[in-house]
Amino acid sequence: MATVEKLPMLAEGHAVLATTLKRLKEIERPEVVEQIEVARAHGDLSENAEYHAAKERQGQIEAQVIELEDQLARAVIIDPTTLSGDKVVFGATVHLLDEDDKKIVYQIVGHTEADARRGRISYNSPLGRALIGRRIGEEVEVTTPSGDRYYTIESVEFI
Secondary structure (H helix, E strand, O other): OOOOOOEEEOHHHHHHHHHHHHHHHHHHHHHHHHHHHHHHHOOOOOOOHHHHHHHHHHHHHHHHHHHHHHHHHHEEEOOHHHOOOOEOOOOOEEEEEEOOOOEEEEEEEOOOOOEHHHOEEEOOOHHHHHHOOOEOOOEEEEEEOOEEEEEEEEEEEOO
């Protein structure tokens, strides 16, 4: 029997997924059904580009709905404000110092919430995996496509 892998995420990430699912089900799905009906009314479906485009979009929407429902069903919401300590865990905001003494701040989040430009990295990313379980003051080595990078954990916050 297969086990269901839980999907950790922050409440904000869960809300984004739920909103996207609602939009797909309540707005986009009915719109595409209407587009299919309008295209069907034009007659010969074999050469009807509008019909084929709408059917393709319908397939994409259904695939997204299935994926989002699965992610929400497996979601485990973690509130970082209820955590504490000096160890990097999911939800922690980590202040790093790189090898050039440049300060970097990342929050460890789920893969659906990751956005490095906003300072959010997945716990499954190379840096995320290297940081999880480490403590303040520890050095971390991460192998990237551009070579090995070294970081020192300056502080850990739970905000």
